[in-house]
Amino acid sequence: MKLSIIIPTYNEEKYLPKLLYSIKEQDFKDYEIIVADAGSKDSTRDIAASTGCKVISGGLPAIGRNNGAESAEGDYLLFLDSDVVLSSGYLASAMEEFEEKDLGIAITQILPLSDKNVDKALHKFANFFMKRVESIKPHGAGCYGILTTKKLHNEINGFDEDLDFGEDSDYIERMGKISTFKVLRNPRLLVSTRRLEEEGIKDLAFKYTKSTIYDFRGKKISADELDYNFGHSSDEKYKPRIIYAACGEGMGHAIRTSVILDHLKDDNEVMVFASERAYDFLSQKFDDVYRIYGFNTVYENNAVNDKKTFINAMKYLPRDVKDNIRLLYGIANKFKPDLIISDFEFYSNILSKIIRVPMISIDNMHVITQCKIDVPKKFSRDKLKAEGVVRSFIQRPQKYIITSYFYPEVKNTEKVSIFPPILRKEILELKPVKGDNVLVYQTSSSNLELIDLLKKFEENFIIYGFDKDAVEDNLTYRKFNEDQFFEDLGSCKAVIANGGFTLLSEAIYLKKPVLSVPVKGQFEQILNAIYLEKLGYGEFHEQLSVEVLENFLKNLEEYDEALKTYTQNGNKSILGEIDRQIEIYSG
Numbered sequence: 001m002k003l004s005i006i007i008p009t010y011n012e013e014k015y016l017p018k019l020l021y022s023i024k025e026q027d028f029k030d031y032e033i034i035v036a037d038a039g040s041k042d043s044t045r046d047i048a049a050s051t052g053c054k055v056i057s058g059g060l061p062a063i064g065r066n067n068g069a070e071s072a073e074g075d076y077l078l079f080l081d082s083d084v085v086l087s088s089g090y091l092a093s094a095m096e097e098f099e100e101k102d103l104g105i106a107i108t109q110i111l112p113l114s115d116k117n118v119d120k121a122l123h124k125f126a127n128f129f130m131k132r133v134e135s136i137k138p139h140g141a142g143c144y145g146i147l148t149t150k151k152l153h154n155e156i157n158g159f160d161e162d163l164d165f166g167e168d169s170d171y172i173e174r175m176g177k178i179s180t181f182k183v184l185r186n187p188r189l190l191v192s193t194r195r196l197e198e199e200g201i202k203d204l205a206f207k208y209t210k211s212t213i214y215d216f217r218g219k220k221i222s223a224d225e226l227d228y229n230f231g232h233s234s235d236e237k238y239k240p241r242i243i244y245a246a247c248g249e250g251m252g253h254a255i256r257t258s259v260i261l262d263h264l265k266d267d268n269e270v271m272v273f274a275s276e277r278a279y280d281f282l283s284q285k286f287d288d289v290y291r292i293y294g295f296n297t298v299y300e301n302n303a304v305n306d307k308k309t310f311i312n313a314m315k316y317l318p319r320d321v322k323d324n325i326r327l328l329y330g331i332a333n334k335f336k337p338d339l340i341i342s343d344f345e346f347y348s349n350i351l352s353k354i355i356r357v358p359m360i361s362i363d364n365m366h367v368i369t370q371c372k373i374d375v376p377k378k379f380s381r382d383k384l385k386a387e388g389v390v391r392s393f394i395q396r397p398q399k400y401i402i403t404s405y406f407y408p409e410v411k412n413t414e415k416v417s418i419f420p421p422i423l424r425k426e427i428l429e430l431k432p433v434k435g436d437n438v439l440v441y442q443t444s445s446s447n448l449e450l451i452d453l454l455k456k457f458e459e460n461f462i463i464y465g466f467d468k469d470a471v472e473d474n475l476t477y478r479k480f481n482e483d484q485f486f487e488d489l490g491s492c493k494a495v496i497a498n499g500g501f502t503l504l505s506e507a508i509y510l511k512k513p514v515l516s517v518p519v520k521g522q523f524e525q526i527l528n529a530i531y532l533e534k535l536g537y538g539e540f541h542e543q544l545s546v547e548v549l550e551n552f553l554k555n556l557e558e559y560d561e562a563l564k565t566y567t568q569n570g571n572k573s574i575l576g577e578i579d580r581q582i583e584i585y586s587g
């Protein structure tokens with residue numbers, strides 16, 4: 001172990017996740033994280049433990065740092081406050097400069113986590129001052145990245161635990177007498193301006209000026225004399241700030257998002273971004289929903305047209321990137337999100353990388369890339385194409401939460417979890433019965449061949465997708481109405497549909513056998529249908545015919561028996577996991 005990162009904490013659930021995330025994103029990996037907690041009353045200790053930190057008892061900063069150093073396994077020690085964020089490449093840069101210059105102790109230059117010009121000016125002056133005096137008197141108030149060796153730390157007996165203020169400057173000064181001190185020129189720490197905001201520039205400047213004067217005169221000053229407190233009160237519950245983005249292709253992403261937003265809205269502050277139909281749907285149900293542009297698949301004759309999809313995407317990409325990123329960044333810059341949640345939404349993925357905010361992915365699509373799926377060889381080309389799309393949409397989130405009614409082996413169990421599908425309240429509350437009708441959900445209103453085929457049967461079919469209310473012999477057409485659709489789904493004896501995840505999931509939960517005819521070339525639908533058939537919940541066919549439908553209807557009892565084995569305890573497990581991830585990454 002080369003480096004031990006030591007962080008003293010007290011009630012830091014709001015800030016600690018951002019620091020831990022910035023550490024995890026570093027290219028330098030030979031480190032351990034030690035959180036020395038002073039008995040926090042909030043979730044600080046749980047956050048630290050759940051992200052793999054070594055959690056030990058702390059106290060005032062000096063005690064916490066010494067306890068951390070005592071349990072450290074690294075040759076080098078990096079002391080950080082909990083409200084800082086590491087810039088990209090910080091650890092590698094700091095270690096390289098420290099070793100190249102053969103230093104014994106070093107501190108880091110700082111940048112504010114603020115866009116205010118006055119904050120930038122104050123921190124620029126602090127950097128200038130620390131560099132100007134480094135050869136005169138080693139100095140570095142605020143513990144902005146103190147880097148040293150464990151050997152030297154032990155040699156000077158660590159931080160002075162009798163000091164409740166200025167213990168960092170005292171430590172640097174004593175260490176500077178037996179080794180070389182330097183302000184590192186390359187790495188930067190992003191630091192919180194919370195004390196500036198809480199105490200005001202005038203009061204805080206007075207405190208630090210007074211402490212610096214005392215330090216240069218060789219005198220000590222206490223925290224009581226400066227009215228300086230360690231940590232934060234946990235009396236007021238902090239509401240995490242979340243940007244939630246949903247893909248507008250189809251309705252599945254929007255429906256899933258609406259259920260999650262209903263769950264999140266009371267205990268979190270949420271801004272929502274969605275395109276196309278997802279925006280139309282969500283903006284009717286929630287506040288703070290913003291329209292963005294999205295990608296759309298072009299379908300012709302119940303098949304994906306790859307060429308037209310690509311041409312259409314490239315045609316509007318420059319406009320979409322410019323307008324979407326401008327909107328997302330502008331709102332994020334004011335909102336200051338702790339976390340981004342993406343339901344297969346491309347631009348939120350870009351935003352996460354730009355503003356360096358952690359992201360978790362919630363969708364059914366990543367079963368394609370994050371699980372070991374078994375499909376016939378003839379679908380290999382569709383699979384390869386789908387993998388490329390999925391990987392390009394979402395890159396390196398902190399967590400993949402996959403919803404699925406089938407459970408293939410997960411490739412990386414640390415980053416990926418699979419849960420049952422998220423279901424609407426109306427579906428969960430339905431009392432399904434087995435009626436006489438077969439529900440047909442059709443996405444193409446020009447599919448007249450289907451109508452001719454259905455008329456050859458004596459069964460009664462309720463058909464959605466032709467945007468009309470009418471009755472023709474054994475066919476009952478319905479315009480889409482949510483309440484009527486739930487009633488028809490709950491009372492039908494079987495479902496005929498494409499391979500859309502949401503309808504298949506709802507039908508399976510309600511124990512309705514499904515005949516699935518996926519859109520040609522749409523691998524996600526093909527995959528859903530393959531596993532539907534493997535589980536015995538229905539049939540997968542590439543083309544519908546009289547013979548196919550006859551056999552399906554003949555075997556309904558067999559599928560009914562298989563569906564009796566399907567169980568799901570509502571949305572409890574996945575919503576609990578989402579809450580846990582929010583706590584980990586946003587405190």
